[in-house]
Every structure is written in structure tokens, then in C-alpha cells.
């Protein structure tokens with residue numbers, strides 16, 4: 207049974223959005239609302255504590271009514287930097303990360319990523335997976351991993367897959383691969399808007 211008191215979710219919206227021409231991805235409109243707001247609406251159905259990780263347009267994100275956390279490690283070091291920022295500022299034992307650019311992620315994400323921790327107290331993190339493909343930005347990790355992420359990034363490493371390989375982890379399979387569809391370009395965003 208999920209214990210919501212133990213978990214804080216972070217919406218990762220701190221990237222450069224280069225494939226979108228450098229715009230702030232989380233603030234791009236999809237179905238009449240910013241992408242990051244879609245993520246928030248899905249998380250609010252699952253958890254009570256949610257923050258947003260962003261590095262610009264902070265006023266716009268503050269308008270969502272949630273705490274906004276900025277990367278502590280500079281130079282856009284990737285999604286792990288956003289997870290690091292949330293772990294630094296949260297007192298929750300678990301951090302659930304979701305990206306801002308996957309507007310249909312599963313509504314049972316938190317529940318399913320939390321369940322393996324109840325069976326295995328040594329487990330350090332869980333990662334979503336669908337059709338055998340891991341979705342590493344959808345991660346639930348124990349907050350004690352903060353220093354491990356910091357050390358990893360300070361060594362100049364970036365890749366989440368490489369980082370979590372060193373920790374006791376479990377992949378959690380989700381049935382619907384379409385739920386993890388992400389948008390990287392404005393054209394993809396327009397196409398998804400037409401389809402859905």
C-alpha cells in the first residue's frame with residue numbers, strides 16, 4: 207500500500223529544449239495548457255507532495271502553486287541534476303521524478319514504482335519500463351542517493367542508465383507503451399495534439 211507521506215514528486219522542466227529551438231518545453235501549450243501542467247494534473251491524482259524543477263521562467267512555474275526548485279549544479283547537466291535539486295530540498299525519503307514532456311504517463315505510476323520497496327528494504331530505486339525499454343526519467347529513488355548523484359555528475363558523467371546501474375534497482379513493467387510517448391520538437395507536439 208503506497209504511503210504518500212514518504213514520497214515527493216518532482217516534475218522535471220529544467221532542460222534547454224534544444225530540439226524545440228531552445229524554448230522552455232514545460233511551458234509549451236498542449237491541449238490548452240502548458241505541458242508541465244498536464245504532468246501536474248496526473249501527479250495530483252497520485253501523490254500529495256509535488257514540486258517543479260525549472261531553471262528559467264520561474265515566475266510562470268510558481269504560478270502553478272507549487273514549490274519551484276532550481277538546479278544546484280550549473281550548466282544543464284541533464285535530468286539527474288533536476289532529481290539532485292529535488293533531493294536537496296525535500297525531506298521526503300523517496301523522490302519520484304517525471305519529465306514535463308510526457309503528457310499521458312500512467313496514472314498508477316507512483317503506486318507501481320513504490321510497491322517493490324515494500325518487498326525489498328535494500329532496494330534503492332525503481333525505474334519504469336515498457337515493452338522491455340526502460341524509461342529512466344520515470345524513477346523513484348531513495349533520497350540518500352543525493353551524494354551518489356552529485357559525485358557522478360561532478361565526474362562529468364550524465365547518463366541516468368549508467369548511474370543507476372551501480373545501485374540496487376528494479377525495473378517495473380507498464381503495459382501501455384503509448385503512455386510514455388514524449389515530445390521533443392514542436393512538430394511532434396502539433397502531431398500529438400492532432401491525434402489525441
Ligand SMILES: Nc1nc2c(ncn2[C@@H]2O[C@H](COP(=O)(O)OP(=O)(O)OP(=O)(O)O)[C@@H](O)[C@H]2O)c(=O)[nH]1
Pocket residue numbers: 218219220221222223224225226231259260277281282283284285286287288289304305306307343390
Ligand atoms: N533540471 C534539469 N532537467 C533537465 C536537464 N536536461 C533535461 N532535463 C529534463 O529532463 C527531461 C528529459 O530531457 P529532454 O527530453 O532531453 O529535454 P531537454 O533537454 O529540455 O530537450 P533537448 O535540449 O532537446 O534535449 C525533461 O523533462 C527536461 O526538462 C537539465 O540540465 N537540468
Ligand SMILES: [Mg+2]
Pocket residue numbers: 221222
Ligand atoms: Mg536533453
